[in-house]
Amino acid sequence: MKANANQIRAAIDAASPDIRLFLLHGPDEAGAQDLAIRLARKMGPEAERVDLEPSTLKANPGRLADEAASLSLFGGARHIRISGAGEESLEAFTLLLDTERAGNPVVAIAPSLKGTAKVVKLAQGSPRAMAFACYVPEGAEADRIVSTIARELGMRTTGDTATRLASASGGDRAVMTRELEKLSLYLDAAPDRPREIDDAALDAIGADLGDAEMSRAIDAAIEGQPDLVGSELARLEEAGVSPIPVLRQLARRLISLADLRAQVDAGAGVAQVTESVFFREKAITARALRHWRSDKLAEAIGRVRHAERAMMGSATAGAVLAKAAIVAVGRMAARQR
Incomplete structure (x- = not known):
């Protein structure tokens, strides 16, 4: 069913x-x-x-x-x-x-x-x-998922805390869950002793994954600048941001690029297929479509997904696997330029 x-x-x-x-x-x-x-x-x-x-x-x-x-x-x-x-x-x-x-x-x-x-x-x-x-949740749906997971852990979101958490996690359910689990420990919450999530609690555990910083690392990988990828990942690490949500957002960008590249391969123009792209990503998307090939996009998506699956196992290198996969995508892009 x-x-x-x-x-x-x-x-x-x-x-x-x-x-x-x-x-x-x-x-x-x-x-x-x-x-x-x-x-x-x-x-x-x-x-x-x-x-x-x-x-x-x-x-x-x-x-x-x-x-x-x-x-x-x-x-x-x-x-x-x-x-x-x-x-x-x-x-x-x-x-x-x-x-x-x-x-x-x-x-x-x-x-x-x-x-x-x-x-x-x-x-x-x-x-x-x-x-x-399974689709990446957005907007009100993402907020609802945050509130649902929080409720299962004995917490209730207040104000715009659900939106803050959804935005910080990039719509990634796994990241949402991990952040909420950290919050439940911090607040000593459980279904039998409910607690409220407020802005002070979010600030205390640093539940801000730095969307702009992550975007810079992802853009560098898509553009084929592996050296810049390395420096951006180092900066994220200094700020306490895990590369794992970066890897997952990179996967979404690659999947989106693959869909657009398929339209270009079918005869559509780059300007035409990028009309619906978010305005801040239009320029980089257009450039990427001119040098990324469909087979290489499929290979990059496979590499990123393999890294994510590998991280799910026990006693893995975790963040190291994520960093390696992101840099590898940057090198793949550089070889196609």
């Missing part, structure tokens, strides 16, 4: 055996990862997590149904996660939904799939699956 935000969160929290597959598709990979983490928390700290690669499912489609029906080695809870899923997983998902028994829930993160994809249509048409489109 096709789910909205409330439905997918409620279903994940219920962890009902009736839903075998949670398909999280669309460009907001960070939001999808956050929902996958939510399921892992619901399953419990002792639950066994099985990670499967899309290439494995393509070579052996029956593996997913087998894993979903298998018991944990120690008899406890078990769940399955697939990152970077695409149309190659269609047969595996079909077998999973058609099998008689599957006791372990599957979360598939599919950032490259659009609503018209066969895999998405399969999940939308099955009562045993939920398909949720």
